[in-house]
Amino acid sequence: MRKNLRKENSDNKRLINDVHITSYPLSIIHYPLLLLVIFFASTTTFAQNQCLSEAEANKVIQTIKNPPKLKKNKSLRRELVKMREAQTELNDKILAQTENNKPLVERLNALSREHLVRLCGIYKEYGWLTKNIVETEGLEAALFIIRNSNNAGLQREIFPVVVEASQAGLIPKANLASLIDRIRLKSGGRQIFGTQLKVEDEIGYLYPLENEAKVDDWRKTYQLPPLADFIKQIETEYRTLVVKMPSSPILKNNKTLNVSKGDDDLGLGLSDDEDEVLSIESRLVNLNVRVLDENLNGTRGLNLKREDFQVFENGIKQEISFFSTADTPFDLVLLLDLSGSTLEKQGLIADSAKRFIELARPKDRIAIISFTDRAKIISEFSSDKQELFAKLEAIDDYGSSKVWDALDFTYKKILAKSEKGRRSAVVFMTDGVDNTLMQDIGRSGSGGSFYNSLQPSKITFTELLETVRKNDANVFSIYLDTELLYTSRLINDKSYRQARRSLQMIAEESGGQFYRAGQIEALNGIYKNIINDLSEVYSLGYEPSDAKNDGTWRELKIKIKEKPGLTVKSKKGYYAN
Numbered sequence: 001m002r003k004n005l006r007k008e009n010s011d012n013k014r015l016i017n018d019v020h021i022t023s024y025p026l027s028i029i030h031y032p033l034l035l036l037v038i039f040f041a042s043t044t045t046f047a048q049n050q051c052l053s054e055a056e057a058n059k060v061i062q063t064i065k066n067p068p069k070l071k072k073n074k075s076l077r078r079e080l081v082k083m084r085e086a087q088t089e090l091n092d093k094i095l096a097q098t099e100n101n102k103p104l105v106e107r108l109n110a111l112s113r114e115h116l117v118r119l120c121g122i123y124k125e126y127g128w129l130t131k132n133i134v135e136t137e138g139l140e141a142a143l144f145i146i147r148n149s150n151n152a153g154l155q156r157e158i159f160p161v162v163v164e165a166s167q168a169g170l171i172p173k174a175n176l177a178s179l180i181d182r183i184r185l186k187s188g189g190r191q192i193f194g195t196q197l198k199v200e201d202e203i204g205y206l207y208p209l210e211n212e213a214k215v216d217d218w219r220k221t222y223q224l225p226p227l228a229d230f231i232k233q234i235e236t237e238y239r240t241l242v243v244k245m246p247s248s249p250i251l252k253n254n255k256t257l258n259v260s261k262g263d264d265d266l267g268l269g270l271s272d273d274e275d276e277v278l279s280i281e282s283r284l285v286n287l288n289v290r291v292l293d294e295n296l297n298g299t300r301g302l303n304l305k306r307e308d309f310q311v312f313e314n315g316i317k318q319e320i321s322f323f324s325t326a327d328t329p330f331d332l333v334l335l336l337d338l339s340g341s342t343l344e345k346q347g348l349i350a351d352s353a354k355r356f357i358e359l360a361r362p363k364d365r366i367a368i369i370s371f372t373d374r375a376k377i378i379s380e381f382s383s384d385k386q387e388l389f390a391k392l393e394a395i396d397d398y399g400s401s402k403v404w405d406a407l408d409f410t411y412k413k414i415l416a417k418s419e420k421g422r423r424s425a426v427v428f429m430t431d432g433v434d435n436t437l438m439q440d441i442g443r444s445g446s447g448g449s450f451y452n453s454l455q456p457s458k459i460t461f462t463e464l465l466e467t468v469r470k471n472d473a474n475v476f477s478i479y480l481d482t483e484l485l486y487t488s489r490l491i492n493d494k495s496y497r498q499a500r501r502s503l504q505m506i507a508e509e510s511g512g513q514f515y516r517a518g519q520i521e522a523l524n525g526i527y528k529n530i531i532n533d534l535s536e537v538y539s540l541g542y543e544p545s546d547a548k549n550d551g552t553w554r555e556l557k558i559k560i561k562e563k564p565g566l567t568v569k570s571k572k573g574y575y576a577n
Contacts, residue, residue: 051120051157061164063127070126070133077138080122080129083115084141087148095199109150116149120158128165143171147178152186155179177222181207190247193219194227197234197242202494203501204240206231206462208247212551231460235436241461241498243505246469246553246573283547284322286472287311287540288423288511289558290533290569304538304560311542312557322541329363330425330534331381331418333410336370337430337480339401345520349429350392352523356427357388359531365422367414368392371406372399373435373455381417403434403499404457404464407475407506411467423539424473425512427530429523431482432499436461461502465509470575474512474537476530477503481518511570544576551577 052060090108094101119142122129131139146162149155159179166176181191190210197204209215216226224230231242289309291302306323334353338346357366366388368378379391410426418424436456468475483496500516507514513533515526544554554576558568 051116051154052123052161053157056124057157057160060123060128060161064161064164064168064170067130068127072135073126073133076122076126076129077134077141080119080134080138080141080145083118084144087112087115087144112145112148112150113154115145116151116154116158119145120154123158123161128161128170130170139171143175147175147182152183155183155186159183173222174224177219177224184210193222193224194230195224201501202240202497204234204238204242206242206244208245212247228460228463231462232436232456235460236456239437239495239498241502241505243465244462246555246575247551283549284541284543285313285574286322287556287558287570288425288472288474289538289540290474290511290513291536291538291560292567292569294565294567302536302563306540308560308563309538309540310559310561311540312559313544313546313554315555315557316545318542318545320540320542322539324539326536326538328539329361329365329422330537331365331367331415331422332360332534333367333369333414333424333426335406335410335426335428335430336368336395337401337403337406338370338395338397339372339399339431346395348520349523350395352520352527353392354389355524356527356531357385357392359528360385361531361535364534369406369410369414370395370397371402371409372397373402374399375402375406375409375413377413381414400435400454401431401433402455402457403430403432403502404436404459404461406430408457408459408464408467411471411473415471415473418473423537425534426473426475427478427527428475428503428506429478429480429517430503431480432477432503433495434461434499434502437495437498465505468506468509469571469573471510472571473510474534475506475510476512476515476533477507478515478517478523478526479503480520480523481516509572511572513569546576549576551575 087108090104090111094104094108097104122142126133129139129142134142146155146158162171162176162179165171166173177193178195181193181195184191185196185207190208192210192215194206194209194215196207198207199205211218219225219227219230225233234240234242291304303325306320309320309323311318311320334356336349336353338349353368360366362383365381365383366379367381368388368391370376370378376397378395379388382388407426407428415424415426434457435454438454479500483493504514506512513530515529517523517526540558546554552575553573555573556570558570560566560568
């Protein structure tokens with residue numbers, strides 16, 4: 001049911017809410033096909049010119065409801081297009097020059113603010129711009145300027161106008177979703193629809209979500225694809241990793257969008273039951289803890305005890321209620337990449353895997369998985385070394401690399417079978433280049449029929465990293481360096497950089513270790529280091545002092561008292577579910 005104008009404006013204000021705007025201005029780049037917004041940080045602030053007063057906004061809204069008869073304005077269309085082109089050109093320079101680009105970022109921030117102020121002046125003069133006045137190109141340029149402004153204050157002032165235009169069917173609802181997320185983030189809140197990312201060192205970081213369980217429902221209402229499809233499109237289009245930023249609690253009085261049940265009657269289509277009861281129950285957080293020396297090598301003979309450790313959750317010290325020494329057995333998964341880049345060395349890979357099995361402790365169990373474009377279980381968990389040797393001899397496979405799907409398969413099909421009371425770890429040997437990161441996947445005329453048939457992993461890297469975060473297994477990633485042999489137009493320097501970063505992040509999040517093998521012959525020494533590390537892993541457990549199962553990310557820090565020079569490795573945190 002439609003509300004009167006006064007009530008609509010009131011609800012629009014509640015939608016955005018008058019909260020403190022963070023003082024860091026950001027410039028952004030917008031890819032229209034993806035509705036992707038990428039942030040570049042800056043440290044300079046700008047004076048805020050007024051965009052539209054409430055009375056001026058209402059006048060523009062009236063032109064949406066009762067459009068004036070205006071002729072096509074070619075000069076105005078050209079002006080809007082030139083403004084968009086100027087911002088896009090600066091965006092491209094910033095992306096090409098990722099280091100020492102602060103002056104470019106500051107220029108773009110100033111330019112985007114100047115353009116939105118100018119656009120507001122145009123709206124005051126002409127009213128809402130339609131295709132009949134500035135054609136499709138001009139209208140798209142105007143929406144670009146609104147979305148890509150650096151100034152959330154100016155965006156708030158024009159927001160009621162954009163809402164009305166969306167409700168009238170003059171602009172896609174997806175554009176409104178992007179603007180809502182943008183303003184919320186600039187106001188210190190979380191995004192609703194997952195349209196906003198920032199880029200650092202070629203990695204896309206998805207800003208925290210207000211409600212991950214409902215995000216796809218909200219996206220559907222706003223004519224957006226499921227979040228996983230959106231992320232996969234980014235990964236394959238730009239051959240880059242996307243990572244979710246974990247969510248921390250936000251105080252009630254700092255919320256920037258009220259989507260309580262019954263409050264939304266503007267056609268925004270959002271509902272969230274704020275009266276939902278959070279469960280509070282006792283649970284044990286389990287941690288596998290590796291203790292390293294100052295050179296990040298494994299330690300032996302320390303004989304640490306429970307009282308030597310301190311665990312902090314979100315900075316609050318926890319009481320350790322469970323402790324076990326390094327004697328607890330492990331379930332180990334040996335995950336081997338047999339894609340085309342390793343074809344000529346598969347005999348050496350099998351020999352190195354045998355060496356790993358020989359070094360393993362008798363009480364540890366080992367499972368073996370090989371993968372190309374599909375994962376295959378070579379052996380379920382077994383402590384029979386002769387049986388494992390025989391199964392390694394039978395390995396014969398070749399194909400492309402669905403690296404992410406292979407690790408996801410390991411979690412779901414193998415680690416799920418790990419026995420209670422046993423710790424688990426994955427030893428992951430690969431060149432790391434998932435098909436997703438390959439150039440020109442599935443496009444005709446490049447790379448030949450084999451490469452044109454390549455398909456990316458079904459799972460996104462975002463989803464895979466979330467799986468790693470939610471499980472207790474340590475992952476030891478071994479990056480097999482094939483760059484000199486296989487660098488080409490299909491697997492270029494960026495592909496390898498992304499591959500290394502993906503393996504590093506997986507290892508860090510799980511509390512494992514990242515290794516780089518310059519050649520396959522180096523695997524023997526790396527496997528020995530891993531076995532030595534696993535022989536000195538302690539297990540800790542505690543019941544969180546904050547027992548609420550609110551789904552938020554809890555950051556973990558583990559320290560060792562009165563023993564300088566030691567480094568502790570464990571998972572970085574967990575979700576309180």
